[in-house]
Amino acid sequence: MRYASVAEIASALRKRSLSVAELVEETERDLVAVAPLYNALATALPGRAREEAARADRRLAAGDAPMLCGVPYGAKDLFAARGGPTTWGAPAFAGQIFDTDATVVRRLASDGAVLVAKLAMSELAGGGRPAKPGASLHGQGRNPWDPERYSGGSSSGSGISVALGLVPYALGTETGGSVLGPAAFSGVTGLRPTYGIVPRGGVMTLSWTLDKVGPLARAAEDAAIVMDAIATRRPAGGFYAATQRRPPEPLRVAFSSAELNEAAPPIRAALGRAVEAFCRLYPSFVDVELERDGTFITALEDIVRVEGAFGIRDELRRDNFVMSDERQLATLRAGLDVPVAEYLGEVRVVTARARSAFARLFRRVDVVLSASRVAIAPRLDETRPPRDATKMSDLLRAAGNLAGVPGISIPCGLSAEGLPVGLQIVGPRGSDARLLAIGAAFQRESDYHLARPPEPAAAS
Numbered sequence: 186m187r188y189a190s191v192a193e194i195a196s197a198l199r200k201r202s203l204s205v206a207e208l209v210e211e212t213e214r215d216l217v218a219v220a221p222l223y224n225a226l227a228t229a230l231p232g233r234a235r236e237e238a239a240r241a242d243r244r245l246a247a248g249d250a251p252m253l254c255g256v257p258y259g260a261k262d263l264f265a266a267r268g269g270p271t272t273w274g275a276p277a278f279a280g281q282i283f284d285t286d287a288t289v290v291r292r293l294a295s296d297g298a299v300l301v302a303k304l305a306m307s308e309l310a311g312g313g314r315p316a317k318p319g320a321s322l323h324g325q326g327r328n329p330w331d332p333e334r335y336s337g338g339s340s341s342g343s344g345i346s347v348a349l350g351l352v353p354y355a356l357g358t359e360t361g362g363s364v365l366g367p368a369a370f371s372g373v374t375g376l377r378p379t380y381g382i383v384p385r386g387g388v389m390t391l392s393w394t395l396d397k398v399g400p401l402a403r404a405a406e407d408a409a410i411v412m413d414a415i416a417t418r419r420p421a422g423g424f425y426a427a428t429q430r431r432p433p434e435p436l437r438v439a440f441s442s443a444e445l446n447e448a449a450p451p452i453r454a455a456l457g458r459a460v461e462a463f464c465r466l467y468p469s470f471v472d473v474e475l476e477r478d479g480t481f482i483t484a485l486e487d488i489v490r491v492e493g494a495f496g497i498r499d500e501l502r503r504d505n506f507v508m509s510d511e512r513q514l515a516t517l518r519a520g521l522d523v524p525v526a527e528y529l530g531e532v533r534v535v536t537a538r539a540r541s542a543f544a545r546l547f548r549r550v551d552v553v554l555s556a557s558r559v560a561i562a563p564r565l566d567e568t569r570p571p572r573d574a575t576k577m578s579d580l581l582r583a584a585g586n587l588a589g590v591p592g593i594s595i596p597c598g599l600s601a602e603g604l605p606v607g608l609q610i611v612g613p614r615g616s617d618a619r620l621l622a623i624g625a626a627f628q629r630e631s632d633y634h635l636a637r638p639p640e641p642a643a644a645s
Contacts, residue, residue: 187215188350188637191256191407198245198255205245205255205299209238212257212301216351219641220302223332224324225345227303233268237299244297252425253414254297259355261340262303262323263310263389266290273389274306274321274339276507277500287387289356289398289415296414304342304355308509310363310391311339312493313517314486315510318569322509325565329371329638330604334562335569337367343401344371348638354402354411360392361485362582364399365609368594369557372605374624374634375401376408379614380589382418392492394532395485395586404634405595405624412617420618427618428625436467436623439550441474447576448559451601456556459597459608459633463554466630467623471550476542479574481584484535486572488587491528494520539587547613552623555581557594557607578609585611593620596633605636 186194186208197203213231220226234257241255260266263273265283272278290300305323308315318335319325326341328334329348336345340357344367347355357364359377368375376399383398390396400411409424420427440460448456464470494517500506501518508514546553556578563570572579585592592611600606608627612620628634 186211188403189353190404191252191353191402191410194256194353195252205238205241206235208255209234209257209299209301212352216302216346219349220342220346220351222641223327223329223336223345223349224321225305225326225342227262227272227305227323227342228269229302230266230268230300234299234301237294241297241299251296251414252410253293255299257299257301257352258293259302259304259343259346259352260290260300261306261343261355261357263306263358264290264303264356265387266300266303269303271303272322273310274308274323276322276509279322283387285387288384290387292415298414301352304346306341307339308513309493309497310358310360310389312391312489313513314569315513316568317510318563318565318567320510320513327565328562328604331562331602334564334604335370337370337562339363340367340401344368344373344375347371347373347401347403349641350637354400354407357399357401358388359397359399359586360395360489361586364401365557365582365592365594368401369607370562370605372596372636372638373401373403374405374408374596375399375594376412376617376621377585377592378412378416378617379591382416382617384417390496392489394488394492404628405593405621409621409625412621424618424621427622430622431626432619432622435469436552437469437471437550438463438467439473439546439553440470441577442472444556444577447578448556449561451561452556452559452606455598455600455606459606460554462631463608463627466627473546473549474577475546475553475581475584477577477580478538478542478584480535481539481580481587482572482574484531485583485587487528487531490516490520491523493517536587539584542584543588543590543613551612552616552620553581553611555609555611557609561600561602561604581609581611590614591617591620593624595624595627596636598633599636
C-alpha cells in the first residue's frame with residue numbers, strides 16, 4: 186500500500202483484502218529499511234504498533250469503525266508516546282521516556298489509528314536557528330528528491346516519510362514554518378491550523394505563544410481526515426466533508442505579481458504554471474499583498490529564541506550541556522538574558538500588528554496565494570539561509586504564525602533541478618476547512634501531489 190491515500194487504505198481494510206496486522210508489518214519493514222537512509226526515523230514502535238493493529242482488526246471485524254481505524258502513521262519525535270523514547274531530536278534527551286501519550290496521539294488511538302514510529306526532527310524543533318540545515322541527534326534530514334539537500338524542518342522526518350510513501354500521513358508542529366517548510370521541500374501537503382484548534386498536551390513546547398500541531402499528508406483530503414480526528418473545534422459536517430465540496434464562488438484571491446520575480450530562477454516556470462492553473466480554478470485574483478513589515482521576521486525569531494530558551498533554562502545553564510549545533514546553543518543561551526519587560530512588549534506590539542495587517546487584508550480578499558518557498562532546498566553542507574524580509578513568502582510564514590492564522594502548502598510542480606515547488610494558501614483564523622477544500626479542489630484538477638521522488642536506493 187505504498188503511496189496509497191488514507192481513503193484507499195481504509196477501503197482496502199474494510200473489504201478485508203488485507204488485515205491491519207499485515208499492513209502494519211509491511212509499513213514497519215519499509216520504514217526500518219528506507220527511512221534511516223534519509224535520517225527520517227527516530228524510533229520504530231513495533232510492540233505498540235502490533236498491539237494497536239490487533240485492536241484495530243477486531244474493531245474493523247465488528248463494523249462501524251472510523252476511517253482512520255487501522256491506518257498506520259508516524260509522529261514527530263516531540264509528541265509524547267508510550268513504547269519508546271521521545272528525544273526532541275537532541276542528544277541531551279536521547280533517553281527521555283514518557284509513560285503517557287500526547288493528547289492528539291490519544292485521539293488518534295481512540296479512532297483506531299496505529300502509531301508505527303516516532304519520526305526524526307530538527308534538534309529542539311530548530312529553536313535558536315542552527316547554522317547547519319536540520320541539525321539533529323538523528324542526522325540532517327535528507328531530501329527524498331535529492332539526498333544531498335535539506336528536507337525542510339523542523340518536521341523533517343514527517344515530510345520525508347510521507348513523501349517516500351512510508352506512511353500515508355504524519356503529525357508535525359509549526360512555530361515559524363515547520364509544517365509548511367518540509368511540506369514544500371519534500372513535495373507533500375501540510376496544514377498549519379489556526380492557533381489553538383488542535384491541543385498541544387504532551388507536546389514539547391518551543392513557543393507557547395506560537396506552537397501549532399498539524400498534519401502532513403500527500404493530499405489535502407487526507408490531511409482533512411486527520412484534522413477530523415485531532416481538532417478540538419471542527420466545522421459543521423467536519424473537515425473531510427468540506428473537501429468534498431468546492432468552496433462557494435466567487436473566491437477573492439490575493440496574489441502579488443511581484444512574487445514571480447522574487448522566486449529563484451529554477452522554480453519560476455513551475456510556480457508560474459501553478460499560479461495560472463489556480464487562476465483558472467479561482468479567477469477572481471486581486472493584486473494586493475500583506476504589508477511588507479520586516480519586523481514580523483525579527484519578532485518571530487526573538488519570540489522563539491526567548492521562549493525556547495525558557496523551556497530548557499535549567500539545561501542551558503549547565504556548562505556541560507551540549508547541542509548538535511554550536512550556533513543554536515549560543516543563540517538559545519543568549520535568549521536567557523533578554524529582559525522580561527522588553528520581550529513582553531515586543532510580543533504584544535508585533536503580534537497585534539500582524540493580526541491587524543491580516544484583518545485589513547482579509548476585508549478585501551478571502552485567501553492569500555503565495556509561493557511556499559521562493560528558493561530550492563539548500564544543500565546540506567551549506568549554511569542555513571536566513572529568512573528574507575524582502576520575500577513575501579517568508580513574510581507570510583512569519584506574520585501568519587504571529588497572527589495564528591491557518592495556512593496550507595500544496596505541491597505544484599518541480600524545479601529545473603527536479604526539486605519540489607509548493608504553493609502556500611493563507612486564510613483568516615478559523616478558515617482551515619476552506620483552505621483544505623481549496624487544496625483538494627486544486628488537487629482534483631492537477632496531479633502535482635501524485636509525483637514520486639526517485640527510488641530510495643538513490644540515497645547514500
